[in-house]
Amino acid sequence: MKYYVEIAGRERLVEIQTGKEGLQVLVDGTPHPVDIAEVRGAGLYSLLVDGHSHAYAARFDNGDAVLSFHDREVQLRIEDERTRLAHEATGGPRGGSGPAQVKSVMPGVVKELRVAEGDAVREGQPLLNREAMKMENEIRATHEGVVERIHVEPGAAVDKGALLVTMGAAEAPAPATA
């Protein structure tokens, strides 16, 4: 099985081989001997690569792998060959720029709307302010686009995962109909 993962700015092709020398991870064709052991029932792992010891915690968060090394946390998504082919056939997640849903990553209260429906926004522009715990945070646009719909009002309590804003594609030539 082949896997695809985007890391350090590039997409890598990853494969696994098990031989009598042990396990090898191939990154873009280059083999690296690795030894991974899980600490029983603890969410912790020990990884040895060329003698170097990496201790880390690993978990899933909404389908992403979250890897906590001692000095950094890396969040990424792995796609296997099958899924990749399926997505390419359906025009799924990869490459698509359809409507994006901005969701609340935690429960809180909406404090202030910073945009209105129909506004064109640039990447990083604040959409609304939400308070969680004693802190107020800005929810920002993850890419350029147009605010298609705002689903909440100031003062509304929102759960984790609640839909806040639906974004449409940026002003652009009308999409060609298939």
Add this chain to the structure above:
Amino acid sequence: MKYYVEIAGRERLVEIQTGKEGLQVLVDGTPHPVDIAEVRGAGLYSLLVDGHSHAYAARFDNGDAVLSFHDREVQLRIEDERTRLAHEATGGPRGGSGPAQVKSVMPGVVKELRVAEGDAVREGQPLLNREAMKMENEIRATHEGVVERIHVEPGAAVDKGALLVTMGAAEAPAPATA
């Protein structure tokens, strides 16, 4: 369901009641309100009895409950009503004084036999010496009786649970045939 447990030198009859006031444990008929919570996946528990906080670890060891409070470990066996009745019917564990099997509680090597088959032994008398780790230990008779059979020889490596000695009942009138 009624339960029987021998503790602090006496056998107690124990029952459980769940009411709107919470949970009650009845010991020999006297009710005590208790609140037990398990720490998720940790083998640890918090028990509140009349406001007193008891934190303990609990596990099973060969059917016995092993309860590790902060300053003592208590090992005991609970028998429920059904099992008690079954044992009484078959003359099982309780009250019987049939042949007893002396087993090794840990892996080790038999160093020396201290008794021979046919010997009458008193409670606590050493039966054999076994070495585990760097330590030699005496395996002693748990009650008075006659050494019926010795299953190991000096120098033999034994696994945990290995049968070492079978003890017969002490010199006594021949059992009446049923």
Add this chain to the structure above:
Amino acid sequence: MTVAPRPIRKILVANRGEIALRVIRAAHDMGIRTVAVYSDADRTALHVRGAYEAYRLGPPEPAASYLSIEKILDACKASGADAVHPGYGFLAENAAFVEAVEAAGLVFIGPPAAAMHAMGDKISARATVSAGGVPVVPGATLEDASNPALVVETAKGVGFPLLVKAAFGGGGKGMRLVNGPGEVVEAVQRASSEAVTAFGDGTVYLERFIEKPRHIEIQILADEHGNAVAVGERECSVQRRHQKVVEESPSPIVDADLRARMEEAAVQAARACGYTSAGTVEFLVGADREFHFLEMNTRIQVEHPITELCYGVDLVREQIRIAEGLPISFGETHPPLRGHAIEARICAEDADRGFLPSTGTLGAVQLPGGPGVRCDGHVFAGQEITLYYDNLLLKVIVYAEDRPSAIHRLKRALYETRLPGLTTNIPFVLRVLDDERFLSGDYDTSLAEDLPAPPLDENDVVPVVAAALALHRRVPKAVVPAARPTVALSPWVQADRGWMSR
């Protein structure tokens, strides 16, 4: 002074988290019994399991549990406790709580209600300490906030830039920065109406804005025998959004002379309000190394352990002794300063997403140990970290013979720390510890504002990819981790469910 001794035999700790454990530890170290209180979210918390007794307060919401004076006094009665320690936060600086505890005939382990009152209102605090000769940040009270001419005139007297602050505020709320006379009237209006909403009182005051200051605080202790002593300073300038992250003692910029002057001012501030127990006097220190009184915290601080390590004292034990009517164990002469201590506050938050609090269930917690490492935390495997309470998980505190060794040791200790299941600020703290400004000691409150994660190095690609792949192949894609109930089921309930499903 003759003080009737009040021996304490059983302390109820009206708090949760690491500070509840800290107080329980001090009490047990002294052979005093302890009583914990808990909300339903904390049924299996370490303070409940660690105390001799434990009483339920109510549901998780603080107002219905840790902030309920009535329920806490009920637990005092049920347990027969003879004293209450408030920790920090919750009711720790609530004078009405002090009065209620004392009215119930119990000892409050903290300052007198009057001192708390005097220092709780920032305008009154400035006036009180000024009268005692302590330098305050230049500023002025607004006699009439609705008179624009008077506001502008008062502001000019203070000088620009200045801050508009709420008298009863805290945590940066209702605070406004004003650069010149043209902005001040509107700023005062807005700050005042925000303060009404947030704190129920619209009183505001003006304070000179000290640019890129250092936050340095002095620990004081005072008893009923007339002893008042300062126990050195803590450098608290590493802050993100007005929250301290890394504290150290001694401060890299405080020499013996400055320390002596700040300690004297702090003792004067304590004497000015008739203080007893442990307290902290916070100062702002400008680039000119002049110090100005900022506020007094009338409680034990989160960062108190660094003082304990450098001076060989136990501040919570001293609080308990003082509450018993005993003198400070070392009178007015504390052991000499020795070595260097640093504390890192490990919080459940994502520094790379605006310090958003993170939630989840902790896996197998691994705490650091070995020489020179002290851990004050409340985390345990299986613990549910929720949004109900403060997101401080653990304080990793190190002690070494000098500052460079302490920094090395803290990095080592954080390297050992594992809190699987949550995103924490450990990577962020390590970035602080590696920052040139921090290493040189020449830093101010702007240090932690801009410390982005360095990009992933090409050398890290193989371990990261291997780790991700191992996780991916272990957990089939279809298996989404099931949502877990917030409160652990009692084994009874689980067993009974078992019966039913047969």
Add this chain to the structure above:
Amino acid sequence: MTVAPRPIRKILVANRGEIALRVIRAAHDMGIRTVAVYSDADRTALHVRGAYEAYRLGPPEPAASYLSIEKILDACKASGADAVHPGYGFLAENAAFVEAVEAAGLVFIGPPAAAMHAMGDKISARATVSAGGVPVVPGATLEDASNPALVVETAKGVGFPLLVKAAFGGGGKGMRLVNGPGEVVEAVQRASSEAVTAFGDGTVYLERFIEKPRHIEIQILADEHGNAVAVGERECSVQRRHQKVVEESPSPIVDADLRARMEEAAVQAARACGYTSAGTVEFLVGADREFHFLEMNTRIQVEHPITELCYGVDLVREQIRIAEGLPISFGETHPPLRGHAIEARICAEDADRGFLPSTGTLGAVQLPGGPGVRCDGHVFAGQEITLYYDNLLLKVIVYAEDRPSAIHRLKRALYETRLPGLTTNIPFVLRVLDDERFLSGDYDTSLAEDLPAPPLDENDVVPVVAAALALHRRVPKAVVPAARPTVALSPWVQADRGWMSR
């Protein structure tokens, strides 16, 4: 003296367990890189996860892993380490290992092979230190063990009661107590033949038996610059079956004068054998408070942290510095003794069943923390405790201003410690700490011999019954905990098994 400096950049730690972690921590605190080695039983051990690099030695059996000089030197080569720290146990006192390490061009962090040789053979050690003027336990070497008349005559010269000891023995093996001249010939014969079997050398010697002695040892440090310094004593008289359980510093019976005399003798012993690095000189102290040299341990000791806490030094760091050719950081004047420290060795064993080692898988480990507590352990949730290695899990070390406070604090720290899944000696240690003799300070090596568990009190019946019932109802009787594989499966293997079973 001119010594060429040998800066160390990467240390390979030829050990496992808590001491491997201790050395790794010291190295990281100094900014030195580390290399771990491991047997298959330790693949996920903390020392493997805590070091920067890790290399496999072989299967769990010590002879095939931690005792294999060849494999350890291979790992040195593979990692490019420039120094080796042996910890204690395994190869720590093996002079051939020192020679092999040095022959490979690496620095051995410990004493010279010659000093190890001189102190490894107990007869030679007695001779060496006697020549240096150090009092030894009255005794004599047996010139001809097969000559009964000579044996009896020599024994009479030593005096009764006496011990027959193997010259190359340890841990009480091959040792025999003789009460009078009638028993001595047979005892020497048996001891000698046991020593041949156990240590490959039948040489024995006679030593006066000191009844109910105290075991008190002196920590020494010596460098290549001619500095040799003693850093106080450790009281190690709480022993069960010749294994130390609780150690404290200072000793309750050592005053400044006795300390000075013992320290001087220890420094003489170190100088007599040309010692460098950290070492310990063990003495027996009789009821008459006279002290006698027992042996010298040419390595870091398990109980070294109590010295570190009382004197504010880092002994492992000093070992590394000395190995680098640097002088002791404080020369011959160590910081003054301050406060009191106690260490408890927490072991996987059942004190109520003859201290049988216990095995099992650890659940959620809970380590103690807060003020004055240091934890040196190697335990983690999910760890399999096997019979392959020493059963020491954890050292709980406390520090306080005086002995009574330290005892309180240790009890508190043990109250917090949880090691679910195993039977440990914590209840036993608490019995020691509550014993009248220990509390008074007037105890000897017989203290821990007879401390049975007190019978269960009627007040304990309800909590115990409730706890047992909760467990009973939670786990249906039919479900026997499944046997677990000894080595955790790699997630790869698990995933692949998953594929196969589809």
